[in-house]
Amino acid sequence: MIGELAASFATMLAPYPFALIVLGTVLGIVAGAIPGLNGGMLIALSLPLTFGWNPLDAIALLVGMYVGSISGGLISASLLNIPGSPSNLMTTLDAMPMARRGEAARALQLGIIASFFGGVVSWMALVLLAPPLVAFALTFGPHEYFAIIFSALVLISSLSEGSMTRGLIAAMLGVLVALPGLDPVTAQPRLTFGFDRMLGGFDLLAVLIGVFAVSQLLADAAPGAKAEVIRLQSSRLVLSLGAVTRHWVNLIRSALIGTWVGILPGVGGSIGSILAYGAAKTLSKTPERYGTGCEEGVIASETANNATVGGAIIPMVTMGIPGSIIDVFLIAALTINNIRVGPLLLQDNPEIVYGFMSTLLVANVVMLIVMLVSLRGLARLMTVPKTYLIPIILLFCVIGAYAGNNRVFDVWVMFAFGLFGILFRVMRLPIGPFVIALVLTPLAEFNLRAALISADGSWLSFLQRPVSAVFVVIAGLLFVMPLVLPWVRRHSNRSAVE
Amino acid sequence: MTLIPTKTRRAMIRAILAAPLGLAALTGPALAQAYPEEPIRLVVPHGAGGGTDVFSRLIAAPTAETLGASIAVVNVTGGGTAIGAQEVARSDPDGYTLLSTHVALLTSSAMGANQMGPDSLTPIAQLASETQVIAVRADSPMASAGDFFDAVADDSRPKLGISAGAGNHFAFLQMLMNVPDYDVNFVPVGGGGPSMTALLGGNIDVGTFTVSEVLDQVAAGEVRAVTVFAAERDPALPDVATATEAGFPIEIGLDYVWYAPKDTPTDRIATLADALETTMADETIRTTLTERAILPNFLRGDALEATLAERWETIQSVAASIR
Incomplete structure (x- = not known):
């Protein structure tokens, strides 16, 4: 195996495939960094180009795009207060406050290194542990999915700074926005008000672009508004090794969470980063600092979302099961060349499996170098007057909202939620709980209902399956802990005084 | 701009906006002969x-x-x-x-x-x-159309994976149309891909797929194609008997x-x-x-x-x- 992997590295590092990896990674970073555009779109658009290519060249380009796009979103999250892609949601919560404090360069560098670390850990999982991990992941049914999402909900329930009531209102609105469309279990129209364009519901991406990008841009463009100027000081472009290594526990934990979430089919990078952020916050000694610009938050989110990439490739190369939406495109690029992506892939086309492995690592290294080197350039980008920047970004938002599903309706949804986002600012409702509820609700609903149907309505079934039982218990403990801990502390303090 | 009266300006704008429409109307009949041109x-x-x-x-x-x-x-x-x-x-x-x-x-x-x-x-x-096919995990005892129709009628209540209201749901329902008292648990899992994941992981007992969706897993020995719902055997699965052969003349295709x-x-x-x-x-x-x-x-x-x-x-x- 080592020999084959080495041979594959030699193949992919030849000038042409390597150039494609670099091209893919750079394009991915750019698409990821531009609010509105994301990796899925870029890859969907590039897919027809690769038809007729040597499959390894297609892998070089597309995997490069995949890795680049999930990393690039960090840039706009740090500098514009807009997540470049849904998987950078959590990054924004801390990267932006850091940037406001003048630590934009630090947030970016930590995020880039965290991204690289997450990529490498998931790469190791792909190379060393793929078959047993997939065997375990396959046993996950609706019960386990729901239990995990449920614990994620509890983990982040205290996410919003400030008023709990406002946080809950925001989260409930998020649930409400996630409900319209076809009921996932009865296939009947729900909350569509007889308007057939609502049958697809509110597109997640369109809503996210709306509440983050459009509302931010509208606020910046408002008469009299003084747009924030984020400065990247070149003098601070060197980060000491210790600044990274002291986060090693967070890095490893977030990378493992991200890898595992990546392996689970149908769960994406955004969930990986939400879970890792929640875990980091819960286990932190100073959870109140999360959301106010703490390094740990940026690191957890960026490590985990990059780790989902390698994770998602694992079930695809071992069982032919796409771990993410982007995997579907990767599979399409191969099937068009008559390569069957299934359990026999390693046996019939080992060069493809090793090609994925070597490309993934190379793309991560390229991403690290390209992003670190381009920091100075980014600093210059920030000096572009908002007068020019806002219309351009808005244009990309419109393109992005449309390109997701080729529906003009989604563009209107985006603008409507831009106004909604302004309303949130005016009413001082936190945006975090809203978007997290929006992302998690469809998965939580579908899996809860599917689990109950499959168990003939038995709620006990959640405790009868070991994995789901563990998560439900963890969620229960997490729920009770914040209520009990202060009492315990008070009690122990008093006894100490006595 | 101000030299042109508002009224005239509106008329001009209207004319400009209408121009492409007018053009289309004029060339309409011509297009009938030369299709497609765009x-x-x-x-x-x-x-x-x-x-x-x-x-x-x-x-x-x-x-x-x-x-x-x-x-x-x-x-x-x-x-x-x-x-x-x-x-x-x-x-x-x-x-x-x-x-x-x-x-x-x-x-x-x-x-x-x-x-x-x-x-x-x-x-x-x-x-x-x-061709529509039903498949089970390789370790399942279900091996023929007869076994499937026995299982849906007895009290074993097999879990069938579906995407509610979609093709695979209707395919199962078409199979069961002539079974008077079938007892099954339709578990919502999704389309072909998610159904296969659920089948491999043991979260459903039977899935229905198109032949291309099961081919690789069958070749790898992970799942067994039970029967195909077509008039003739599928060339890609020549060893799998049709339901018709087993006495259930049902044909379902995509x-x-x-x-x-x-x-x-x-x-x-x-x-x-x-x-x-x-x-x-x-x-x-x-x-x-x-x-x-x-x-x-x-x-x-x-x-x-x-x-x-x-x-x-x-x-x-x-x-x-x-x-």
């Missing part, structure tokens, strides 16, 4: 990269060559094909907006998501079909059909059907499709209308049983 938009109401999308693109490329006009494939998803299908139904019936889909058009209409129904569209041609909006001129429908017929007669295309377990099955004109009407009736009666 790029054709082919709406695929299924996700990019999925089976229907790849199939549509495979067919679109050579067909565009025959027609001498490019075909732009556009994925418009949502509402179980209802959004894309209704968008095409509302387009101008000029042959420049087409739809490529399968039974999902009928199921989403029968479930009420697509309010306009299949009658809002004119079928151009059916191109190919995939048939790819291209549609145009209702009232599209018949000569344009004919032009398109001719081009598609040429594509489907091409040996390279036929081989490419057969390698993917997609069986060329060309139909047009009255034969197609009759077949679709029959399918629509079946789907409606099945839908009536669950709504």
Whole structure:
């Protein structure tokens, strides 16, 4: 195996495939960094180009795009207060406050290194542990999915700074926005008000672009508004090794969470980063600092979302099961060349499996170098007057909202939620709980209902399956802990005084 | 600007805006002779990269060559094909907006998501079909159509994976139509891909797929194809008996059909059907499709209308049983 992997590295590092990896990674970073555009779109658009290519060249380009796009979103999250892609949601919560404090360069560098670390850990999982991990992941049914999402909900329930009531209102609105469309279990129209364009519901991406990008841009463009100027000081472009290594526990934990979430089919990078952020916050000694610009938050989110990439490739190369939406495109690029992506892939086309492995690592290294080197350039980008920047970004938002599903309706949804986002600012409702509820609700609903149907309505079934039982218990403990801990502390303090 | 009175300016703007419309009206009759002259938009109401999308693109490329006009494939998803299908139904019936889909058009209409129904569209041609198959994990005792029909009738209550209201749900319901007291647990898992994941992980007992969706897992010995619902054995699974052989004459397939909006001129429908017929007669295309377990099955004109009407009736009666 080592020999084959080495041979594959030699193949992919030849000038042409390597150039494609670099091209893919750079394009991915750019698409990821531009609010509105994301990796899925870029890859969907590039897919027809690769038809007729040597499959390894297609892998070089597309995997490069995949890795680049999930990393690039960090840039706009740090500098514009807009997540470049849904998987950078959590990054924004801390990267932006850091940037406001003048630590934009630090947030970016930590995020880039965290991204690289997450990529490498998931790469190791792909190379060393793929078959047993997939065997375990396959046993996950609706019960386990729901239990995990449920614990994620509890983990982040205290996410919003400030008023709990406002946080809950925001989260409930998020649930409400996630409900319209076809009921996932009865296939009947729900909350569509007889308007057939609502049958697809509110597109997640369109809503996210709306509440983050459009509302931010509208606020910046408002008469009299003084747009924030984020400065990247070149003098601070060197980060000491210790600044990274002291986060090693967070890095490893977030990378493992991200890898595992990546392996689970149908769960994406955004969930990986939400879970890792929640875990980091819960286990932190100073959870109140999360959301106010703490390094740990940026690191957890960026490590985990990059780790989902390698994770998602694992079930695809071992069982032919796409771990993410982007995997579907990767599979399409191969099937068009008559390569069957299934359990026999390693046996019939080992060069493809090793090609994925070597490309993934190379793309991560390229991403690290390209992003670190381009920091100075980014600093210059920030000096572009908002007068020019806002219309351009808005244009990309419109393109992005449309390109997701080729529906003009989604563009209107985006603008409507831009106004909604302004309303949130005016009413001082936190945006975090809203978007997290929006992302998690469809998965939580579908899996809860599917689990109950499959168990003939038995709620006990959640405790009868070991994995789901563990998560439900963890969620229960997490729920009770914040209520009990202060009492315990008070009690122990008093006894100490006595 | 201020030199021109507002009234005149409005008239000018109106004239400018109306110009393209007027042009279209003038050239309308001329277009009837020279069709197609512009790029054709082919709406695929299924996700990019999925089976229907790849199939549509495979067919679109050579067909565009025959027609001498490019075909732009556009994925418009949502509402179980209802959004894309209704968008095409509302387009101008000029042959420049087409739809490529399968039974999902009928199921989403029968479930009420697509309010306009299949009658809002004119079928151009059916191109190919995939055979429906049921599959179980390799360690399952179920080995024949007989075993399956025993299992659904006894008290074992097998878990059947479905995507509610979609093709695989209707396929199961069609299989069960003549079983008087079936007792099964329809577990919502999703389409072909998620069904396979659920089957491999033991979260469902039986899944229904098209042959291409199970082929690799069958070859790897992970799952067993129990029976195919076709008149003849599928060339890709020659060892798997048909349900008909076992005494259950049920045929279920996934048939790819291209549609145009209702009232599209018949000569344009004919032009398109001719081009598609040429594509489907091409040996390279036929081989490419057969390698993917997609069986060329060309139909047009009255034969197609009759077949679709029959399918629509079946789907409606099945839908009536669950709504």
